[in-house]
Amino acid sequence: MAGQVHGNLSHAMRDNYAEHGVDEYYKKVAATYRNPFYPGIRKVVWAFLTRWWEAEGEGYGAGRALKVLDMAAGSGEATLCLQEWEAAGKRSTSQPSSPTKSPPRLPLQVQSTLPSRPAFIPPNARRGAQGTNGADGAATPRARVFSGGVPALPRGLVLDVVASDPYTSPAYFARTSRVCHPLSFSDLASGRLPPGYDADAAEPAWDMIVCSFALHLLTDPSELFALLDELSRRATWLVIIAPHKKPEIKETWGWSRWDIAAWAPAGDKLYGGAKREDDDETELEIVRDKVKLRLYRSQAI
Known part of the structure; x- marks a missing residue:
């Protein structure tokens, strides 16, 4: 494609958007785009999926696939996270942990001749865990509400992921070896779906829609409403991943809005109150x- 470049141009996405415009920027990096926040994306997706499975996973795997739309998929960060989580969960099912064997003990007379060694202190304990500094200057860990563990998933679970992005289909294919359909937010808002989906079907097309680092780019409130209103009839759950709190839905x-911890509507609940x-x-x-x-739950399903 003419005008394409390698890499992400500037690491600061604001600079990229300001210099090239959103549409032109993604056209330029269509085959080479990578989200620099991928490690954080992976962590939040895994923590969410584990919580979601705990609350909603019953029944999946018995002839029922987990259907996901990776919307504005970029180079496939969310798709890779979903696949890695699924693989890790199925490994947990097929490879139960075996009892830990104690190492052989040396005879007492040999033990008494060995020099004593100081107890091992993990590096994180010596330099303090990552987080804010306390009164004594030592780092204190930030509170975590959600586990990052992976549940044991049924071997018969089918993860059915379909992706859409109007620009970065080449980058998505290069990274995942999967097809990404070139559908824009406007296409989806107007009712266009990937091939093989019936726009008039009574059942939702997907269990969840994941949109990572993209929905805030839709800045016109009327366009955002049109998209979200249409998608509310296509999936039960909407997962928004971003480096900030935008957009306001x-x-x-x-x-x-969904309370992920209580697994109930958030209502008027604020961010922890304090x-x-x-x-x-x-x-x-x-x-x-x-x-x-x-996380958001559809009001139409």
């Missing part, structure tokens, strides 16, 4: 490495 746009740091995790938001994940 109003309750009248087809989706209700004042928190911007990267603190709450019951309504999973935060890792400055990446935030929010």
